[in-house]
Amino acid sequence: MVDGKSVTPTIKTTAMVIPNLQLRPHSNHRVTMNFELSIPNVEDRLGWSKTTVSLGNWFPILAVYDQEGWNLDPYVSMGESFYSLTGRFLVTFTTSPKQVIATTGTEVGQPIIRQGKAIHTYQANQVRDFAMELDSTYRKISQKVGSINVQTFYQPAYSKFATDMQRAAIQSLQLFQQKIGPYPWPELDVVTMKGSFGGMEYPQLVMISMRKKSTVARIRTVVAHEVAHQWFYGQIGNNQYDDPWLDESFASYYESMFDQKLNELNAKPVADSRFHLSSPMSVFTQNGKQLDRIYVQMIYKYGPRTLHDLEKKIGSETFEKGIKTYFQQKQFDITTTSDFIQIMEQISHQNLDTFFRQHRVFIES
Numbered sequence: 001m002v003d004g005k006s007v008t009p010t011i012k013t014t015a016m017v018i019p020n021l022q023l024r025p026h027s028n029h030r031v032t033m034n035f036e037l038s039i040p041n042v043e044d045r046l047g048w049s050k051t052t053v054s055l056g057n058w059f060p061i062l063a064v065y066d067q068e069g070w071n072l073d074p075y076v077s078m079g080e081s082f083y084s085l086t087g088r089f090l091v092t093f094t095t096s097p098k099q100v101i102a103t104t105g106t107e108v109g110q111p112i113i114r115q116g117k118a119i120h121t122y123q124a125n126q127v128r129d130f131a132m133e134l135d136s137t138y139r140k141i142s143q144k145v146g147s148i149n150v151q152t153f154y155q156p157a158y159s160k161f162a163t164d165m166q167r168a169a170i171q172s173l174q175l176f177q178q179k180i181g182p183y184p185w186p187e188l189d190v191v192t193m194k195g196s197f198g199g200m201e202y203p204q205l206v207m208i209s210m211r212k213k214s215t216v217a218r219i220r221t222v223v224a225h226e227v228a229h230q231w232f233y234g235q236i237g238n239n240q241y242d243d244p245w246l247d248e249s250f251a252s253y254y255e256s257m258f259d260q261k262l263n264e265l266n267a268k269p270v271a272d273s274r275f276h277l278s279s280p281m282s283v284f285t286q287n288g289k290q291l292d293r294i295y296v297q298m299i300y301k302y303g304p305r306t307l308h309d310l311e312k313k314i315g316s317e318t319f320e321k322g323i324k325t326y327f328q329q330k331q332f333d334i335t336t337t338s339d340f341i342q343i344m345e346q347i348s349h350q351n352l353d354t355f356f357r358q359h360r361v362f363i364e365s
């Protein structure tokens with residue numbers, strides 16, 4: 001329904017087109033829809049397994065219209081390909097009273113119990129998405145850090161990791177607030193689950209994938225990486241399909257800072273010079289196949305090394321000032337490679353053209 005009138009949407013791959021709806025700046029429309037989702041029985045960011053239900057990217061979200069027009073890029077399973085603006089969410093969720101739930105946002109009041117079901121209400125402001133994680137066996141640790149409630153939700157099997165995860169969340173939150181800018185939301189949740197990835201970031205909620213080989217050191221690193229995404233993507237948004245380095249390379253750089261391993265960043269770019277640090281996902285995908293190894297080498301390894309090289313070139317103090325300015329100018333907004341370069345040039349009073357070109361960072365004309 002659009003403004004109370006019934007319409008029939010059309011669906012093409014990952015895009016749903018709603019007819020009779022034109023969104024002009026500062027105009028308001030009310031779109032309502034009923035939809036059913038079968039949650040797949042998989043260990044993933046959207047899936048369920050045993051007692052755990054992961055609800056990432058579970059509802060239709062407004063596509064972004066920018067200088068390229070509508071962004072309807074496909075889904076990729078390596079890293080992320082999401083792109084959304086910030087919004088306000090008010091979510092009512094009905095489930096079994098036994099479920100322990102972590103979400104984006106904050107629960108409003110106590111759940112209402114009706115006919116054996118619990119009705120929860122959650123509110124979130126200035127977030128790009130709304131994710132949830134449910135498990136009736138979850139235990140929880142909470143601690144206030146300033147005005148922020150930091151919580152770790154874990155299944156009993158992961159008890160031995162819980163305090164380290166909570167500590168890593170608090171320490172990384174404090175470090176990144178000091179080095180980048182404030183964390184603006186009242187709550188941050190870290191949850192254990194299972195997936196084929198290390199971790200997955202959603203606003204105010206990070207999923208940490210637990211594996212047989214998980215060590216405390218590795219889990220701490222993953223927590224710090226996902227917490228860094230609260231700044232790079234959560235606050236400073238980007239088109240993750242067009243510019244995957246703008247969130248992943250930055251989160252990886254701050255992960256290394258948390259681990260005090262910046263000096264170990266010395267990865268080389270892949271030999272094939274067609275792959276840039278600033279390449280879009282389409283370049284890291286060929287003939288429908290994801291080039292995981294190349295993508296990881298460039299975005300997660302060469303990317304943070306490039307940022308560290310920049311830090312060495314312009315000096316740590318100037319680099320930090322540049323990042324803080326970048327944060328202030330782009331908070332809750334969308335950034336581009338060109339925005340980042342411009343701000344770093346302004347703050348450092350240097351022409352960084354050659355530096356970025358040599359590091360295979362190019363601005364699309």
Ligand SMILES: [Zn+2]
Nearest residue numbers: 225229248251
């Ligand atoms: Zn990441």
